[in-house]
Amino acid sequence: MMRLTVLVLVLAASASGAEYRLKATPENIYWGYYSATSKPALRIHSGDTVTIKTVSGNPDRLVQAGLDPKLIQPELQAVYAEVKDKGPGGHLLTGPIFIEEAEHGDVLEVRILEVRPTVPYPYNGFRPGSGALPDDFPQARMKIIPLDLKRQVARFSAGIEVPVRPFFGSMGVAPPEVRGRINSAPPGTHAGNLDNRELVAGTTLFIPVQAPGAMFEAGDGHAGQGNGEVDITALETSLEGKFQFIVHKNRHLDWPRAETPTHYIVMGLDPDLREAMKIAVRETIDLLTKEKGLSREDAYMLASIAVDYEVTQVVDGTQGIHAMIPKSIFKTR
Numbered sequence: 001m002m003r004l005t006v007l008v009l010v011l012a013a014s015a016s017g018a019e020y021r022l023k024a025t026p027e028n029i030y031w032g033y034y035s036a037t038s039k040p041a042l043r044i045h046s047g048d049t050v051t052i053k054t055v056s057g058n059p060d061r062l063v064q065a066g067l068d069p070k071l072i073q074p075e076l077q078a079v080y081a082e083v084k085d086k087g088p089g090g091h092l093l094t095g096p097i098f099i100e101e102a103e104h105g106d107v108l109e110v111r112i113l114e115v116r117p118t119v120p121y122p123y124n125g126f127r128p129g130s131g132a133l134p135d136d137f138p139q140a141r142m143k144i145i146p147l148d149l150k151r152q153v154a155r156f157s158a159g160i161e162v163p164v165r166p167f168f169g170s171m172g173v174a175p176p177e178v179r180g181r182i183n184s185a186p187p188g189t190h191a192g193n194l195d196n197r198e199l200v201a202g203t204t205l206f207i208p209v210q211a212p213g214a215m216f217e218a219g220d221g222h223a224g225q226g227n228g229e230v231d232i233t234a235l236e237t238s239l240e241g242k243f244q245f246i247v248h249k250n251r252h253l254d255w256p257r258a259e260t261p262t263h264y265i266v267m268g269l270d271p272d273l274r275e276a277m278k279i280a281v282r283e284t285i286d287l288l289t290k291e292k293g294l295s296r297e298d299a300y301m302l303a304s305i306a307v308d309y310e311v312t313q314v315v316d317g318t319q320g321i322h323a324m325i326p327k328s329i330f331k332t333r
Contacts, residue, residue, distance in 0.1 A: 017047035017244065024053045024075045024094050024238075026082035032089035034190060035181035036174040036211035040098035043213075046247040049113070054094045054168070054219045055079060055238045057123060065123065065142040073119060073238060089184030091170050091193065095217030099245050102214035107248040108173060110205040110216070114242040115166045120147050122154060122223040122235035132230040132314050145235060147223060154223055154235055162224055166239055169195045169220030174211040184219075186318035187269050191256040195234070195313040196322055197225045198265060199258060201241075206257045209247075216245065229313040255283055264291075264325040267312070273319045280309060280321040292330065302329075 020042055022028060028041040044050060055076040063069050079092060102108055125142035128134075145162075146155045153161040172192035175182050187194045191207045199205060207214075221239030258265035266287055268280030281300075284307055288299035306329050312320030 017049055020044060020050045022050055022052045022094060024055045026079050028094050029079050029083055030093045030217060031083050031086040032091055032184045033181035034172055034174050034184060034192060034217060036177040036215060038096050041095055043098045043100060046099060046101045046245060049242060049244045050097060051240060051242045052094050052218050053240045054221050055092055056221050056236050061142055062123060065144050067144045071119060091184040091220045093170060093184060093217040093219035096215035098213035098215060099247055101247040102209045103212060104210055106209040107251045107253050108207045108209050108214045109246040109248060110171060111244040112199060112201055112203050113244060115201045116240055117147060117166055117223055118238045118240050121145060122237035124233050124235060126231040131232040165200055165224045167197060167200045167222055168218045168239060168241060169193060169222050171205060171218045173207050173209060174215035176210050185316050187316060187320060188318060189255055193220060193316050195229050195316060197227060198260060203258055203260045206253060208253045228311050229315055232315040262327055266323045268321040269318050271318055276319050276321040280323045284323045
């Protein structure tokens, strides 16, 4: 009965929610951090929908890499000209969005309804000392990669095309106020810079709320990415996304989770990839015991024979493992 009641409440919220738009203006950009003390760019209610615009890239470096200056968005130029409070990270995050009903201990459900690139190019680049091979490439490089949005491919080079599969590398909430502003680069219990390529349109992200209003931000747009993101960037681009936010009371999560039409996703995050793997396995066991009624022993066994553990990324300081639990193996509710 409780699950039915929750479903009815969610459907009611979906039907009655208001719709908003949030532009990527200097007033709405927080450069390189999540913080509970940031000024909300927008205040909404559970069930509301927000279309969020983000920007990405350094205008000067993009032009140096060969991009036509006419393709630099005025919004991006304005952000670089006017935003002075920066760091400690480097991501341009649009927000935050204050959800009135969200309190510490709740779970914020983020339904990713639409994601689309807003410029005809992404870029990829690395710098000395970065990525999975910090000592192997002593010279920095950036490459502009044209998009063919009609065919939904990125033209990496002659004879090489990469499918476009856009998603936001960073979607997260504020940490507790006592932590101050936290670097936008490492992901954590607040979600943030997960760089999880599975979080495309049609999927849902669940984040533990840690501060009043949740204070959701999004940025680090990607037109696509390989698992690992080994050179430290993906197909970096500016995106526009449509999100619906739903607050769940009396539901507890230790780590972010997600759901696609075909899989449940749990995550492990730690500076040590082996520890991240342990967290992901324990999160798998937690989901299978609490949501599917398995014993811990059976859950551990099922994790070994039916769950795929993927390296999300190895370049954000805090490294990531995500587990793909196929829904198809569950034949009864």
